[in-house]
Amino acid sequence: MPEIRGVLEIIYFISGPALVVIAYLALSQIKVAKQQIEAQRETTRIAAKRDSLRVTSEQVAKYGSEIIPLQSALFKKIKSEEVNYFTKSKVTIADNKLSTTPCADKKEIEKLGLITQEFVSTMNSMEGFSVYFTSGVADEEIAFRSISVTFCDSISKLLPLLIPMTDGENRFTSTMKLFMIWHTRLQKENMEKQKANLEEKLKSQNIQTIRPFGSDA
Template sequence: MEEIKEVLNIFYLLSGPALVFIAYKALAQIKVTKEIAKTNARRESLILTAKECRYYAQNIIPLCNAFNETLERVDAKFFTESKTKIENNNIKVQYHFDKDSSELFPGELDDIVTSLINSLSDFSNFFTSGVADEKVAYENLGYTFCNTVKKLAPLLVKIAEQHNEDNILKLFMIWHNRREMELAIKEKNALEEKINKSKSVSIDVLGA
């Protein structure tokens, strides 16, 4: 009986380190699993980002071109003469309205504008929701996206006020502010370079 108690005591003493070892291995496995999940999520995000960038190039850019060409051909003062101002992460529009017209803009633009805004909304939603990587997309499409949204701003702001659908404007503000910061840094670096290259020249007073 005493021998059995001693054996049980030995097993009891050994169980502590064994449980610690098992727990350590389990935590290590959890960490590996999390890293794998993180890597897989990142890969899926980049795949989706590439898909959306391709969608933009194939579908949205032709709509942007059609919109710009139509703007040059028709009298659409609602877009061309409304004033858009961006400050403090807000977009403000001073609207131009033609008192003699019952429409905001010529009907010829209706289908193009509707298709363009719907496409931009679908595109933006992937990035504002965090499903796709907006930083990667910005490098490829930030400039053209911001230019297009700024032209559409009079209508987009009006839609956002009425329906609270602002995912296009949300992505626009992120990318617009980033671009403004990049331009400011570029100007700052150019100014610093100019200062460093400049030489201060002075003339000593005679007799000094």
């Protein structure tokens, strides 16, 4: 029995450092595995960003080569057919909400039928374009710098017809969503520029006062 006890004590003392070594190796493996996971995540993130930039570039190019010509054809048809429905309607954009007072002239409403084909073709293309950005597949912040002005300008002109068409309906939802995002951002940037210009003018103003006699006494 004493011999067995001695062996057990030796095993006990030996097992202590061994367990420490095993624990250290296990922690090292965990650390390596964590680093590998983080590296994989970073690789995935970079790949996703690269794909997003590629899709963004493709869609911006498509906007210039395909959508702008469709818009031009639509606005040309509106002008040639003397469709005044859009200019005779009133649109209000406030608090991220759209509202319109549509033109009530029956003749102008009937004239809308003359531009149906061009209108549908333009809006379908713009909807297909917009869904890439509202879904997050493409980077709308990058595209914003290139085409937000022409995009918002075109949609703004068509709002008298788009607002009643999309109110409560599942039509051109991505286009309208992207319009509101970009329109709001453009408005904010414009106000910030006006604020900066105003502050600069205020700094340049030389304010003079006339003190009454005896006020320094």
